[in-house]
Amino acid sequence: MTDRKLVFAGAINMFIAVGAGAFGSHGLKQMLTPEMLTIWHTGVTYQMAHALGLLLIGLLLRNGYAPMLKIAGWLMLAGIVLFSGSLYVLAFTGVKVLGAVTPIGGLGFLAAWAMLAIAALKR
Template sequence: MNDRQLVAAAAINLFIAVAAGAFGAHGLKAVLSEPMLAIWHTAVTYQMVHALGLFVVALLLPRLPGRLLAWSGGLMLAGIVLFSGSLYLLALTGVRVLGAITPLGGTAFLAAWALLAWRAMAR
């Protein structure tokens, strides 16, 4: 992914995270149980943090060009889809098997941050 694509992905994900947070706080409060609302809010938090991470990667790409940062951004985006997406679906449907997808997203997040650190330390 290039810096413009990452900025667009970040902005779209931040928009979705803000909307999902508001929807959870106002629209789902009377519908979901407290544990499911907590799962929803975890999804929102991780989406927000990693969308900001996409902005960081986009801003660093011109300074630290290379594939590692592009991969880092791609993994952050995949992590958002897998981690937050599976938690949103779990909260809305109660289908527990969706929780098995969540660690894949968490692994993508970890790999993204590791690649970012690796690229920052590389000469």
């Protein structure tokens, strides 16, 4: 993934996270149980944090950091989809089996941050 695509993906994910956060705070209060609303907000929080990570990785790629950052970007994006996405669907549907997907997204986050750390040391 190129630096521009990573920055774009980060910006779009921030946009989605802000919208999802507002929707959760205003539109979902009447629809979801407090437990499911907490799950929704966990998805929003992690999406926001890792969207910033995508922006960071994209900007670092512009400055010539290690090519492994491209892989880190893909892992972080996959983490957002799997982690936050599974929590959003879980909050809406209550289907608990979707919770099994969430840790896979978390592993994507961990791998992406580890690759970022390694890339920083290799520079």
